[in-house]
Amino acid sequence: MHNSYWYYALLILSIILFGFILFKKRNTQTLFLLLTMIGMGYIIETIIFNFLGSYEYNPNFIKHNTFYDSNLGAFVSNAFSLPVVATLIATFHLSWIWMVLFSGIFVGIEWLFLKLHIYSHNWWRLEHTGFGLPFYFAISRVYHKWILQPSNGLKHNWLLYLIIGSLSASAHILPVIFFANRIYSPGWFENSGRDSIAFADIFYLCDSLFYCLMSKLNWKMKWSKYILAGLVMYAVNQVLIGVGILHSLVWWDQPYYVGLSLLLILITEIVDKRLSKLPYIEDS
Structure with a gap:
C-alpha cells in the first residue's frame, strides 16, 4: 500500500499548489490554462504512454487491472501535476531558470519513483523528461498569451x-x-x-x-x-x-x-x- 502514498502526496501537493494559484489570480483565464495544459498532457500520454508504451506506473490504486492502475498513475503525474506547475510558470511569468528548476524537480521525483519500484521505464529515459519538460512549460506561456488575447x-x-x-x-x-x-x-x-x-x-x-x-x-x-x-x-x-x-x-x-x-x-x-x-x- 505504500505505493499509493507517494502518488497521493503528489496529487495533494498539486491540488494545494493549484488552490494557491487560483487564490492569487482569481480569474477564468487561469482555469482555462490548466484545462488547456491537461488537454495537451492527455494527447502526449495517448501517444507515448498508451500507444508507444514508454513507461509503467504502479500506484496500486486499481487492483483488478494493472494497466488501468498504470493509467491512473500517468494521470496523477503527467496529466495533472505537470499541468499545474505549467500553469504556475505561465501565470506568474516565471523565467527559464524556474522552468529548468521545476524540470529538475520532476526528474528527481521520477528517479525516486524508479528507486522505490513504483514506476518503471520501457524505452523512456530520465533524459527525455529533463529535455522535454522545459518545452512543455514554455508552451504553457504561449497558450497563456493566447488566452489573454482572445x-x-x-x-x-x-x-x-x-x-x-x-x-x-x-x-x-x-x-x-x-x-x-x-x-x-x-x-x-x-x-x-x-x-x-x-x-x-x-x-x-x-x-x-x-x-x-x-x-x-x-x-x-x-x-x-x-x-x-x-x-x-x-x-x-x-x-x-x-x-x-x-x-x-x-x-x-x-x-x-x-x-x-x-x-x-x-x-x-x-x-x-x-x-x-x-x-x-x-x-x-
Whole structure:
C-alpha cells in the first residue's frame, strides 16, 4: 500500500499548489490554462504512454487491472501535476531558470519513483523528461498569451479543442477505470486494459472535435444541437456494439455517455463564448 502514498502526496501537493494559484489570480483565464495544459498532457500520454508504451506506473490504486492502475498513475503525474506547475510558470511569468528548476524537480521525483519500484521505464529515459519538460512549460506561456488575447481564429479553436478534450477524456475514461462500465476491444494490443484505453483515447479525440464543430453551427433552434449530439452518440455506441468493439457492462453505461454528450455540447458553447469575450487582464 505504500505505493499509493507517494502518488497521493503528489496529487495533494498539486491540488494545494493549484488552490494557491487560483487564490492569487482569481480569474477564468487561469482555469482555462490548466484545462488547456491537461488537454495537451492527455494527447502526449495517448501517444507515448498508451500507444508507444514508454513507461509503467504502479500506484496500486486499481487492483483488478494493472494497466488501468498504470493509467491512473500517468494521470496523477503527467496529466495533472505537470499541468499545474505549467500553469504556475505561465501565470506568474516565471523565467527559464524556474522552468529548468521545476524540470529538475520532476526528474528527481521520477528517479525516486524508479528507486522505490513504483514506476518503471520501457524505452523512456530520465533524459527525455529533463529535455522535454522545459518545452512543455514554455508552451504553457504561449497558450497563456493566447488566452489573454482572445481571437476567433486557429488559436482560439485549438485552445477550445484542448479544453474540451481535457473534460471529455476525464469524463469518458475515469468511469471505465473506476467502475468498469464498458470495455473496448479493437484488437490493437494483447493487454485488454491497454486495448480498451487506447480506443477510448481515439474516441475522446474524435468526440471532442465533434463538440467543437457543433458549437460553431448557428442554428435558430439551438436545442436541435442537443438532439443531434445525443442521437449521434447513441448511434456510434450501437455501431461499436454491433461490430464487437464496445461491450457495455452496466445498465447506466449508454445513458451516461448520451447525457455526457449533451453536457459537453453545453460546456463547449459556454467556453467558446468565454474565450472570445475574455478581457485582457494584466497579471500582478
